[in-house]
Amino acid sequence: MLSRGDLTDGxxxxxxxxxxxSNDRCGRWRDHRQVINGIIHRLSxxxxxxxxxxxxGPWKTVHKRHLLWSADGTWEMLLQHVQAAADVEGDLDWNVNVDSTSVRAHQHAAGALKKPPPAPAISAKGAPQINSPARAHHPAAPAGGGGAPGEALGRSRGGLTTKxxxxxxxxxxxxxxxxxxGQRADCTQFEPVMDKIRxxxxxxxxxxxxxxxxxxxKAYSNRKIRxxxxKRGIPHVIPEKKDHKAARLRRGSRGGRPPGFDKARYKDRNTVERTxxxxxxxxxVATRYDKRGYVFLGTVTAAALLIWLRS
Structure with a gap:
């Protein structure tokens, strides 16, 4: 029996x-396709x-598989594989746009116990490896947000939120x-999100x-980001804030030159909003139900994987 949104054969x-x-602890896994379809159903x-x-299948099996793959970097490894395949085919546009969005956390997302994520317990025997897989640099406490204080939950105008x-x-x-x-400023996370491009x-x-x-x-307009x-030799288009421009003009020649700005390139920034x-x-993803930060990051990564597979 197929459900709407299940994986296609392709x-x-x-x-x-x-x-x-195979699983080092208990032999073979339950049918991966059936379990992933269950995860997709819950995502949707x-x-x-x-x-x-x-x-x-058993809901506990589907749930635990998602927890494990969120902790050990399997979702990220799969995402990087489809990105690598698109890059080889010339289907990856390297004109990158950066932004953030706030997600309201459900009340059930609060109150997580303070304990580390489960240790990876899988064996990828027979699975081909792409160069520098995510699993190789993914510790038990993922650096992508799951190990953040407070499980990446914060107070903002919208209440309990994650960004x-x-x-x-x-x-x-x-x-x-x-x-x-949710209360973290966008500019403070620009370098971490750029450094995760891999x-x-x-x-x-x-x-x-x-x-x-x-x-x-403009949220990313500051000297540190520029x-x-x-330093990395990356051309960029970030509009200058009015107060920054006024301060520069007050300094006269000591204020330096205004940053370059390409209006045509800036129009393409809508791609990140559409993403x-x-x-x-x-x-x-639109509402956070996961208590643990690393699990919610796995949820968002699994959604990104489906976007790539179906694009």
Whole structure:
């Protein structure tokens, strides 16, 4: 029995070779395709894990698989694989745009016990490895937001919120993702989200981490960010704030030159907003139900993976 949104045969053909064949603790895994379809159903509907339809198998199996793959970097590894495949085919636009969005946390997302994520317990025997897989640099407490104080939950005008920071490529697909507490300023997370861009090579060579250009709104307009981009040799389009411009003009010649601004390039910044809209089509992303930060990051990463598979 198929449900709306289940993996197609083509999508499954991309993922199947990358998934672990056996479990070191209890032999073979339950059918990966059935479990992933259960995770997709929960992503799309936001339903409680206990309410998953029976044809996806035991809800505890689906839930624990998602917890484990969120902790050990499997979702990120799969996302990087499809990004690498798109890059090889020339289907990845390296004109990157950065922005963030706030997500209201459900009351059930609060009150997580202070304990580390589960240790990875999988064996990827027989699974082909792409160069520099995410699993190789993913510790038990993921640096992508799950280990943030307070489980990436913060107080803002909207109440208890989490902020998703996104770097999107030019075809409205996420390149990197971070979660942080909702009250954190966007500019403080620019460098971390840029540093998470990591598209592996399918053969030899280091992963590509440098985009052709970067665009962002005024929230990212400060000297530190511009210096960071200049140091890496990345052309950028970030509008200057009015108070920054006034301060520069008051200093006269000592204020320096105004930053360059390409209006035509800046118009393409809507791609990151459209990417965020795609992510929020998944109800488990638009509202945070996960207590643990690393699990919610895994939820958002799984949604990004589906966007790439279906683009």
């Amino acid at each position: 999508e499954w053909a991309v993922l199947e070779p990358l998934l672990p064949v 509907t936001g339903v409680q894990w206990r309410e998953l339809p029976e044809h996806f 998703i920071h996104v770097a999107a490529e030019g075809r409205c697909r996420p390149l990197s993702l971070l979660i942080r507490p 598209v592996p090579r399918t053969g030899f060579g280091r992963p590509r981490r440098t985009p052709d250009s970067v665009s962002a709104d 210096a960071y981009l200049r 965020i809209n795609k992510l929020k089509q998944f109800r488990a």
